[in-house]
Ligand SMILES: Nc1ncnc2c1ncn2[C@@H]1O[C@H](COP(=O)(O)OP(=O)(O)OP(=O)(O)O)[C@@H](O)[C@H]1O
Ligand SMILES: Nc1ncnc2c1ncn2[C@@H]1O[C@H](COP(=O)(O)OP(=O)(O)OP(=O)(O)O)[C@@H](O)[C@H]1O
Ligand SMILES: [Mg+2]
């Protein structure tokens with residue numbers, strides 16, 4: 001049945017969306033059936049693939065105003081579907097307070113009994129791109145997920161927030177979703193030329209040991225260019241260091257998954 | 261009397277904190293009396309200056325549990341004081357719903373009648389570092405502010421969010437704070453070597469015309485290193501391109517202020 005992965009870190013700008021799009025697309029290229037769910041009202045995962053959220057997207061699904069089938073969008077890329085979002089999704093943050101067991105809303109919609117299509121039959125992997133906060137939408141994603149992959153920029157401010165994120169994952173695991181694990185920490189925007197990146201990377205590997213992906217993503221402008229063309233990196237520039245990195249991340253993700 | 265500036269952009273990782281710390285410190289060096297208020301539960305502005313939020317910080321001030329005097333912290337840097345924050349500040353987002361006119365809470369605490377010390381006598385400038393969202397804390401900062409400076413990373417995802425930010429500023433101005441203006445847009449992490457940065461910068465200058473600062477901040481690893489030493493860039497490495505840039509931003513800020 002489908003395996004759910006939240007891509008989360010409350011620190012802003014650490015490549016959550018870049019990782020969500022490119023890991024999902026790379027796994028699609030490796031012949032997995034993949035769904036990318038945009039859980040961020042910024043709608044960057046949606047726009048980064050040149051999609052439009054339309055009239056029925058994650059907000060409407062969460063509020064029970066549309067079916068899963070109406071919200072899903074097929075992309076031009078092998079094996080990749082998207083459940084889009086836009087600014088309207090902010091409304092869910094507010095309206096959750098009126099919903100009993102609001103933390104389970106996303107899980108019920110995607111994994112609940114009779115979730116129309118039965119995502120389990122249609123997809124191998126579901127990725128949830130989270131906003132830069134530990135608010136209601138991120139909690140919903142953590143409750144729906146089997147594991148969390150944490151993109152981590154190798155810099156001081158990003159490192160500051162990691163203990164709070166780990167504590168939040170632990171709280172969700174204890175109170176709401178016993179299966180939840182930290183699947184891995186992925187070092188992003190690594191600049192080999194600076195000591196800062198290397199020093200932080202060494203710290204993180206020492207502290208989290210086997211949880212840190214061997215594959216890391218270098219700073220590569222092609223990754224920042226790709227979304228303005230609506231393409232994952234493997235379609236935009238397969239020869240770039242960014243494409244190579246996310247293919248390596250995808251292979252390591254599958255290895256780690258096989259080991260669980 | 262004191263002039264209040266919100267540093268805001270819901271897009272994550274665009275250098276809101278880096279700009280807050282370094283613009284405030286540069287203005288302190290130019291002999292202004294400056295207060296930096298950390299309005300982000302991540303507490304990056306606090307930690308980036310090697311400060312500890314302690315037992316009385318912004319959360320306690322907002323909840324009326326401490327006085328302004330008890331929350332303010334003097335730094336080692338000329339003219340610079342800080343009103344710190346830490347994770348506890350998240351509680352304010354939740355508790356605001358029980359407060360009538362919650363949007364004015366920060367404004368009342370900092371600018372209200374009899375706000376003990378009377379910030380007006382003690383400071384020339386007050387900077388409000390915002391979290392990566394348009395939630396209650398950012399709205400409080402926009403209601404307290406005279407103007408907004410928008411750090412903008414010259415990349416696709418950052419550009420996507422700008423219209424939503426402008427719309428939010430407009431809504432706050434109409435409904436809650438008629439004096440609020442967009443003081444300026446500051447291009448950050450500009451990489452002169454890539455076309456992407458230049459193309460986006462040209463787009464932004466065409467669209468926003470005179471609102472875009474002439475000064476821009478280049479990508480400079482010294483800016484990312486400085487917070488791990490608890491220092492503003494002008495103290496960490498005065499010769500760096502980052503220090504030069506933020507001194508130029510500070511001078512242009514004062515010029516633009518003189519013109520208002
Ligand atoms: N390895 C990389 N090299 C160069 N640029 C990158 C890399 N990864 C991401 N970027 C760029 O850095 C910026 C931040 O990345 P992204 O938007 O994916 O982060 P995020 O964590 O999703 O941000 P938010 O917190 O706003 O959701 C984007 O402009 C993106 O294109
Ligand atoms: N001009 C620059 N050159 C190099 N690195 C920079 C520059 N400006 C900021 N940084 C680094 O980029 C990262 C993001 O900056 P910062 O944390 O200030 O952004 P932010 O908008 O405050 O993020 P958040 O949305 O999480 O509050 C930090 O690690 C910071 O040190
Ligand atoms: Mg994102």
Ligand SMILES: [Mg+2]
Nearest residue numbers: 276277300304
């Ligand atoms: Mg910040």
